[in-house]
Amino acid sequence: MDRSSAEKRVRELHDLLSQYNYEYHVLDKPSVPDVEYDQLLTELKELEEAFPDLQSPDSPTQRVGGAVLDQFKKVTHRSPMLSLGNAFNEADLRSFDRRIRESMGDHVSYICELKIDGLAISLRYEDGLFVQGATRGDGTIGEDITANLRTIRSIPLRLRQPFSIEVRGEAFMPMSSFLALNEEKEKNAEEPFANPRNAAAGSLRQLDPRIAASRNLDIFLYGIGDPGETGVESQSEGLNLLSELGLKTNNERRVCPTIDDVISYVQEWTERRAELSYDIDGIVIKVNSLAQQEELGFTAKSPRWAIAYKFPAEEVVT
Numbered sequence: 001m002d003r004s005s006a007e008k009r010v011r012e013l014h015d016l017l018s019q020y021n022y023e024y025h026v027l028d029k030p031s032v033p034d035v036e037y038d039q040l041l042t043e044l045k046e047l048e049e050a051f052p053d054l055q056s057p058d059s060p061t062q063r064v065g066g067a068v069l070d071q072f073k074k075v076t077h078r079s080p081m082l083s084l085g086n087a088f089n090e091a092d093l094r095s096f097d098r099r100i101r102e103s104m105g106d107h108v109s110y111i112c113e114l115k116i117d118g119l120a121i122s123l124r125y126e127d128g129l130f131v132q133g134a135t136r137g138d139g140t141i142g143e144d145i146t147a148n149l150r151t152i153r154s155i156p157l158r159l160r161q162p163f164s165i166e167v168r169g170e171a172f173m174p175m176s177s178f179l180a181l182n183e184e185k186e187k188n189a190e191e192p193f194a195n196p197r198n199a200a201a202g203s204l205r206q207l208d209p210r211i212a213a214s215r216n217l218d219i220f221l222y223g224i225g226d227p228g229e230t231g232v233e234s235q236s237e238g239l240n241l242l243s244e245l246g247l248k249t250n251n252e253r254r255v256c257p258t259i260d261d262v263i264s265y266v267q268e269w270t271e272r273r274a275e276l277s278y279d280i281d282g283i284v285i286k287v288n289s290l291a292q293q294e295e296l297g298f299t300a301k302s303p304r305w306a307i308a309y310k311f312p313a314e315e316v317v318t
């Protein structure tokens with residue numbers, strides 16, 4: 001194959017493989033079997049070996065970098081990654097609602113999202129290209145774990161539109177991967193991880209990306225660092241934008257106009273929690289309108305417009 005037809009085919013393969021990645025991880029509706037994806041990936045690898053200058057950082061062949069780091073660089077977040085105030089029962093939720101309505105009047109609607117039990121992450125894209133990923137750290141300064149995050153298949157190396165945007169989410173280890181990993185560890189007489197959150201954190205804070213690549217990690221994105229520039233006006237619109245850009249969001253979210261709707265959602269997921277393939281430790285409730293979030297603002301460390309309902313600690317079966 002001559003170089004110009006190789007160049008054309010490489011572009012075609014990039015488009016096909018990122019479309020299939022989007023269908024599989026974001027839409028959860030693959031249009032081709034895995035074996036076809038793997039064949040196209042092998043074809044791309046062979047073309048990049050034959051024409052090394054056709055290789056690019058957003059190529060799906062570049063997910064597992066070679067270098068083992070000796071430490072992580074520090075990253076200062078452009079806007080702080082905050083923590084949430086907690087609610088533990090219905091009374092707490094109703095007093096949250098009262099406080100909001102006292103400041104905002106009665107035209108308030110909430111959005112409920114599952115609280116993923118993983119590791120808070122920030123991803124930065126420049127003109128659509130994934131350029132940096134970091135842990136939350138202390139909320140202002142985190143660790144640069146870009147090489148490890150590139151190994152997560154559901155994180156696109158290039159967005160479907162050339163946005164420059166910083167997005168926040170939670171990286172996690174699905175229960176099936178957690179159980180398999182601990183089985184492996186027990187077989188090698190190694191200390192197993194206590195829970196999927198520790199396993200995800202331990203995997204992403206490895207200095208060797210090949211170890212992170214072997215841990216089948218996943219991610220749900222749920223926030224935009226600076227939504228002002230995107231023109232979205234609510235959290236629910238923001239989540240739809242993230243999905244359109246090719247980022248994985250959690251579909252169980254629900255707009256809840258009243259606190260009674262919030263309480264029904266909390267009740268529903270208290271009961272349905274066990275059917276999920278990943279751990280959640282509660283529900284995040286936010287005022288849906290970004291303008292109202294802006295008006296409510298923040299306390300020293302948490303937004304006034306959101307609260308985390310925490311599930312009661314599970315009885316440990318001894």
Ligand SMILES: NC(=O)c1cnc(N)c2cc(Br)sc12
Pocket residue numbers: 082083084113114115116117118120170222284
């Ligand atoms: N959907 C969400 O907003 C969400 C989900 N899962 C989490 N662990 C967190 C943490 C913060 Br802080 S927000 C959030």
